[in-house]
Amino acid sequence: MEKGLTELQHVILAHSIFLLALTGDVGPPVQFMLKHLKLAGVDLTSTHIPCQPCDLTRSGGFSPDAGAIVLCQGNFLNKKHMEHTLVHEFLHMYDHAVFNVDWSNLRYHACSEVCLLTHI
Ligand SMILES: [Zn+2]
Numbered sequence: 256m257e258k259g260l261t262e263l264q265h266v267i268l269a270h271s272i273f274l275l276a277l278t279g280d281v282g283p284p285v286q287f288m289l290k291h292l293k294l295a296g297v298d299l300t301s302t303h304i305p306c307q308p309c310d311l312t313r314s315g316g317f318s319p320d321a322g323a324i325v326l327c328q329g330n331f332l333n334k335k336h337m338e339h340t341l342v343h344e345f346l347h348m349y350d351h352a353v354f355n356v357d358w359s360n361l362r363y364h365a366c367s368e369v370c371l372l373t374h375i
Contacts (some may be wrong), residue, residue: 282338290354295352297322304341317347319358324348346370354359 290300290350302323309316309327316325324344331337347367350356356363 281341282335284342285338285345288342288349292345292349292352295349297348297352315344317344317351319351319356322348322351 263311275311289299304324304326306326306328309325309330311330314327314330316327317323317361318325324347341348350367350370351358356367358364
């Protein structure tokens with residue numbers, strides 16, 4: 256995402272990205288994850304992908320309690336970076352939906368991260 260945009264513009268961009276994902280104007284990995292999240296019973300809407308300020312070390316995150324993926328406003332280098340972040344966080348969302356991960360257990364959390372590192 257572009258730097259220097261207002262918070263509202265970033266929220267609009269995040270929702271636009273979600274709409275692009277729904278129309279297939281994103282890379283195959285994002286489309287693959289959207290398809291499999293739907294098959295897993297996750298009914299995604301744009302409210303599941305809010306765009307919020309974060310520290311500069313992050314580009315996104317999965318919030319199990321909210322069942323949402325946060326995209327970090329202003330922290331993306333380009334569309335590919337954002338898509339990579341989406342796929343990573345979608346995989347956490349998939350783990351949460353299918354395997355009922357206990358995110359307070361560091362072994363489960365580490366397992367999810369390691370699995371992502373070996374599959375992306
Ligand atoms: Zn992760």
